[in-house]
Amino acid sequence: MSFTAPVATGRSTTGIPTARLAMWWLLASEIVIFGGLVAVYLLLRLHNPGWGEEASHTNVWAGAINTFVLLTSSYFIVLGHKYSELKETEKANKFMLLTVLFGFIFLIVKAYEYTTEIMHGFTLFKSVFWSFYYVATAIHATHVIVGMLAIYLISRGVKKGKNLHRTEVVGIYWHFVDIVWIFLFPLLYIAK
Amino acid sequence: MVLLVVSIVGPFFGILALTLITAFGIALVKAWMVASYFMHLNVEKKYIWWLLLGTLLFVVTLFAGMAPDVLVSEGLNWKNCMVDNTCVPQRL
Numbered sequence: 001m002s003f004t005a006p007v008a009t010g011r012s013t014t015g016i017p018t019a020r021l022a023m024w025w026l027l028a029s030e031i032v033i034f035g036g037l038v039a040v041y042l043l044l045r046l047h048n049p050g051w052g053e054e055a056s057h058t059n060v061w062a063g064a065i066n067t068f069v070l071l072t073s074s075y076f077i078v079l080g081h082k083y084s085e086l087k088e089t090e091k092a093n094k095f096m097l098l099t100v101l102f103g104f105i106f107l108i109v110k111a112y113e114y115t116t117e118i119m120h121g122f123t124l125f126k127s128v129f130w131s132f133y134y135v136a137t138a139i140h141a142t143h144v145i146v147g148m149l150a151i152y153l154i155s156r157g158v159k160k161g162k163n164l165h166r167t168e169v170v171g172i173y174w175h176f177v178d179i180v181w182i183f184l185f186p187l188l189y190i191a192k
Numbered sequence: 193m194v195l196l197v198v199s200i201v202g203p204f205f206g207i208l209a210l211t212l213i214t215a216f217g218i219a220l221v222k223a224w225m226v227a228s229y230f231m232h233l234n235v236e237k238k239y240i241w242w243l244l245l246g247t248l249l250f251v252v253t254l255f256a257g258m259a260p261d262v263l264v265s266e267g268l269n270w271k272n273c274m275v276d277n278t279c280v281p282q283r284l
Contacts, residue, residue, distance in 0.1 A: 060200060182226070
């Protein structure tokens with residue numbers, strides 16, 4: 001197949017495709033949401049060294065597996081984007097569905113973690129650390145679910161060869177969700 | 193994968209500087225790589241960088257604005273009574 005111009009460069013009044021610009025604006029607002037949460041967490045963590053002991057009860061290996069799973073899913077959506085650009089819709093659809101599958105694996109591991117932590121008495125109201133833990137990871141998991149739904153819906157169109165540029169836009173969102181986890185992992189799991 | 197393993201193993205030594213470098217330093221490197229190569233920020237228009245850095249500035253301002261209140265417990269003519277539980281209950 002010969003190389004064609006990227007499909008995502010079709011519409012533009014600002015130098016970049018409008019849909020992609022809208023996604024960057026959305027992510028700019030998301031930076032404030034997650035950034036605010038992380039900033040307050042850091043302040044309280046620095047003020048309360050005892051939080052290190054609380055953090056030692058989080059499951060590092062589950063967090064590490066989820067980091068690997070999300071990074072791999074990010075790679076899959078990159079491949080989905082690549083095949084969308086090449087208009088190889090079957091392959092693009094396949095990698096988008098793999099991304100959704102890995103998002104699902106992430107949620108299963110998270111659910112396992114929540115279950116074991118709650119069974120050991122580490123609930124939302126046990127301490128401020130655990131409140132932060134549940135709020136931050138739950139907001140992030142909500143973003144994962146929204147991303148999975150968006151990727152699945154867009155993949156249905158991609159399979160029919162429609163709106164291929166949306167693969168890149170939803171991919172940018174998915175990578176942002178990945179980046180948020182990259183920072184939550186050391187904050188909540190590694191730093192004891 | 194290598195970066196992930198290093199970020200997990202590093203903090204086991206219990207050295208603060210090593211923890212900061214291996215956990216948070218590597219997180220920064222990973223985030224940079226995802227943003228640059230997966231999100232294509234390395235070839236994106238420069239004003240997108242400014243847009244994202246502008247919102248990061250809001251976060252830094254939030255942190256800097258609150259840090260003195262949270263991290264400092266007393267100054268020249270004041271003391272945070274919440275630290276040693278000496279606050280006098282206020283009646284409305």
